[in-house]
Amino acid sequence: MSTPNLKIENLRVSIEDKEIIKGLNLEINGGEIHAIMGPNGTGKSTLSSALMGHPKYEVTEGNVTFNGEDLFEMEVDERAKAGLFLAMQYPSEVSGITNADFLRSAINARREEGQEISLMKFIRELDKKMELLEMDSSFAHRYLNEGFSGGEKKRNEILQLMMIEPKIAILDEIDSGLDIDALKVVAKGVNEMRNPEFGCLIITHYQRLLNYITPDKVHVMMQGRIVKSGGPELAQRLEAEGYDWIKEELGIEDETVGQEA
Amino acid sequence: MSVETSFKYDKDYVGKFSESRQEPQWLLDLRLRALELAQQLPMPKPDKTKIDKWNLTEFNHISSKENGTELPEQVKALIGEDGEAGNLLVIQNGKTLRSSVTEELAAQGVIFTDLVTAVKEHGDLLQKYFMQDGVSVDENRLTAIHAALVNNGAFIYVPKNVEVKSPLQAIYFHDDEQSGLVNHVIVAAEDNSSVTYVENYLSTNNEGDSVSNIVSEVFAGPGAKVVYGAVDNLAKGMTSYINRRGRAGRDARIEWALGQLNDGNTVSDNTTHLVGDGSFADTKTVNIGKGDQKQNFVAQIFHHGKSSEGYILTHGVMKDAASSIFNGITKIEHGATKSNGEQTERVLMLSEKARGDANPILLIDEDDVTAGHAASVGRIDPIQLFYLMSRGISKAEAERLIIHGFLGPVVNEMPLESVKKRLVEVIERKVR
Numbered sequence: 001m002s003t004p005n006l007k008i009e010n011l012r013v014s015i016e017d018k019e020i021i022k023g024l025n026l027e028i029n030g031g032e033i034h035a036i037m038g039p040n041g042t043g044k045s046t047l048s049s050a051l052m053g054h055p056k057y058e059v060t061e062g063n064v065t066f067n068g069e070d071l072f073e074m075e076v077d078e079r080a081k082a083g084l085f086l087a088m089q090y091p092s093e094v095s096g097i098t099n100a101d102f103l104r105s106a107i108n109a110r111r112e113e114g115q116e117i118s119l120m121k122f123i124r125e126l127d128k129k130m131e132l133l134e135m136d137s138s139f140a141h142r143y144l145n146e147g148f149s150g151g152e153k154k155r156n157e158i159l160q161l162m163m164i165e166p167k168i169a170i171l172d173e174i175d176s177g178l179d180i181d182a183l184k185v186v187a188k189g190v191n192e193m194r195n196p197e198f199g200c201l202i203i204t205h206y207q208r209l210l211n212y213i214t215p216d217k218v219h220v221m222m223q224g225r226i227v228k229s230g231g232p233e234l235a236q237r238l239e240a241e242g243y244d245w246i247k248e249e250l251g252i253e254d255e256t257v258g259q260e261a
Numbered sequence: 262m263s264v265e266t267s268f269k270y271d272k273d274y275v276g277k278f279s280e281s282r283q284e285p286q287w288l289l290d291l292r293l294r295a296l297e298l299a300q301q302l303p304m305p306k307p308d309k310t311k312i313d314k315w316n317l318t319e320f321n322h323i324s325s326k327e328n329g330t331e332l333p334e335q336v337k338a339l340i341g342e343d344g345e346a347g348n349l350l351v352i353q354n355g356k357t358l359r360s361s362v363t364e365e366l367a368a369q370g371v372i373f374t375d376l377v378t379a380v381k382e383h384g385d386l387l388q389k390y391f392m393q394d395g396v397s398v399d400e401n402r403l404t405a406i407h408a409a410l411v412n413n414g415a416f417i418y419v420p421k422n423v424e425v426k427s428p429l430q431a432i433y434f435h436d437d438e439q440s441g442l443v444n445h446v447i448v449a450a451e452d453n454s455s456v457t458y459v460e461n462y463l464s465t466n467n468e469g470d471s472v473s474n475i476v477s478e479v480f481a482g483p484g485a486k487v488v489y490g491a492v493d494n495l496a497k498g499m500t501s502y503i504n505r506r507g508r509a510g511r512d513a514r515i516e517w518a519l520g521q522l523n524d525g526n527t528v529s530d531n532t533t534h535l536v537g538d539g540s541f542a543d544t545k546t547v548n549i550g551k552g553d554q555k556q557n558f559v560a561q562i563f564h565h566g567k568s569s570e571g572y573i574l575t576h577g578v579m580k581d582a583a584s585s586i587f588n589g590i591t592k593i594e595h596g597a598t599k600s601n602g603e604q605t606e607r608v609l610m611l612s613e614k615a616r617g618d619a620n621p622i623l624l625i626d627e628d629d630v631t632a633g634h635a636a637s638v639g640r641i642d643p644i645q646l647f648y649l650m651s652r653g654i655s656k657a658e659a660e661r662l663i664i665h666g667f668l669g670p671v672v673n674e675m676p677l678e679s680v681k682k683r684l685v686e687v688i689e690r691k692v693r
């Protein structure tokens with residue numbers, strides 16, 4: 001199997017005719033963990049949603065290939081089946097569908113008819129992963145995200161990540177709203193996935209998650225572009241000094257999208 | 262404006278028909294009076310649904326098709342493994358194909374038989390219930406036509422204090438495109454008895470222009486409990502008028518679980534009168550519309566007795582260009598103190614052209630009561646769809662999951678596993 005690859009070239013994305021992502025380049029390979037950091041409103045969620053195919057976001061320019069294939073030629077479910085995963089900042093709640101049924105449908109969607117995962121095997125896997133994520137087993141039978149607290153939803157996203165085993169995962173603010181213990185649990189889940197066949201893009205505006213998941217590369221996003229890239233030390237400097245020095249360096253007054261002169 | 266129809270059956274025809282069935286005088290009289298009324302009375306006027314272009318009156322009365330001796334495959338599929346040995350009624354094209362009741366029940370005085378047999382063997386008992394206090398002959402042209410031409414159905418009688426443990430199952434199967442389905446069900450449960458009855462209406466006439474005119478009357482005597490499950494699955498070529506009505510005596514309970522899943526235009530009314538103090542009704546319905554189907558659903562509970570409780574829960578899914586009216590009516594009469602009535606109607610629309618209209622109506626003539634209602638009409642949330650698809654689930658499967666999720670709370674409350682299973686199957690087929 002070839003190493004997973006996600007290659008973004010000169011991407012531009014609009015929402016309701018307002019351009020949010022303004023020419024973004026990034027390449028992620030299997031075995032690599034990238035982090036995108038940046039203050040609120042700089043386009044991080046827009047980037048991740050557009051890559052997954054969220055209906056509200058319009059890609060106006062640029063190329064994205066996923067394992068050599070044109071990502072934007074694929075439907076949302078095809079992207080997922082090709083191995084792309086997005087842990088969403090605000091996961092939906094769906095009434096009447098249990099977490100377990102949902103996960104089983106997701107797994108079986110990747111399998112041929114007649115090759116569906118056996119119930120026993122599924123339950124075994126699910127139990128194992130829920131235990132690792134310190135989730136109460138009752139969550140399997142609750143309706144999908146319905147009434148889950150913020151932290152429970154985040155854990156549930158990681159549970160899906162672990163059950164589905166994608167090739168490249170984007171984790172959009174998986175750390176927000178988590179206390180330090182929950183943060184460690186989520187990090188444990190992600191670290192468990194780490195291998196040469198798995199690439200990951202962690203989106204966050206705090207450095208603290210990166211204390212538990214050491215990234216290979218760190219990028220800073222402002223005004224809908226990556227404005228600076230470096231190694232883990234960049235994250236540490238941001239933690240210590242904030243974003244102002246980058247803004248100064250680049251002559252940016254307001255880092256959010258749409259504020260530039 | 263209702264269209265004037267040349268109703269083709271006359272006194273002579275009805276008289277001969279009754280005679281051929283060796284019916285008692287009371288029934289002949291009732292039929293002849295009904296026939297006269299059928300020519301005078303107006304059509305029913307379902308709220309907000311125009312039925313004047315629907316054919317609900319012109320149909321061939323009796324099927325000329327001969328039944329085989331074997332049960333048709335579609336019927337076998339509904340009965341399941343052990344059904345045939347137990348309490349079962351199968352009527353095909355209006356003709357009784359199977360009618361069995363266990364010896365144990367028969368020994369306790371329980372009657373479970375087809376209407377034709379009931380007329381012959383239990384005429385006096387039947388007369389007490391047949392279109393007297395439940396659905397009246399003279400409500401409208403269609404109830405009158407029903408009485409004049411009623412062809413077959415079921416009669417269930419449970420004597421005092423008898424608890425019928427296993428459910429009674431009836432299947433009304435229609436595979437004759439030409440003839441109508443005029444079917445009548447009576448469930449009479451005497452004091453402190455209990456019974457569960459489950460029926461399936463199934464027809465194969467996708468083409469053509471046929472009519473079903475269905476009446477059910479349920480009587481729960483003091484302290485009795487009746488659970489009534491139904492899956493209506495009549496094909497597109499059948500236009501339906503369905504009236505299911507219950508009367509609950511003191512401390513009696515009636516629980517309805519109705520899957521209203523016909524493919525043709527349908528007017529379906531489910532009404533319960535909580536007559537006795539402390540009586541209870543629970544009405545759960547699942548409804549689906551597809552194609553250009555038009556439907557009108559009424560679920561209503563009248564509280565007459567003190568401390569009576571009534572609950573209505575309706576979930577509907579509208580596809581394509583289907584349109585439906587859902588009227589939930591809770592009426593608490595003066596004097597029905599300490600009563601409680603609650604209802605919820607929810608409609609999910611799957612296309613731009615679909616129409617769903619949910620109207621919760623509370624009519625309260627008594628101060629000392631509690632009542633509540635909730636209603637919603639919505640579409641599938643595209644963000645939900647995106648979320649499910651982002652996990653690799655196809656759009657069709659994601660929609661299927663959302664629909665099942667939406668109907669689940671009602672389906673899961675259905676009293677019997679077999680009804681639940683059957684409902685899921687029909688829902689599956691209908692929303693695909």
Ligand SMILES: Nc1ncnc2c1ncn2[C@@H]1O[C@H](COP(=O)(O)OP(=O)(O)O)[C@@H](O)[C@H]1O
Nearest residue numbers: 015020039040041042043044045046047056257
């Ligand atoms: N659904 C939306 N409708 C309108 N504007 C939006 C929407 N989503 C994002 N935006 C705008 O796009 C910009 C970037 O938002 P977002 O990508 O969520 O940033 P981040 O994730 O970095 O906080 C913001 O100015 C925000 O107001």
Ligand SMILES: [Mg+2]
Nearest residue numbers: 044045089173
């Ligand atoms: Mg965001």
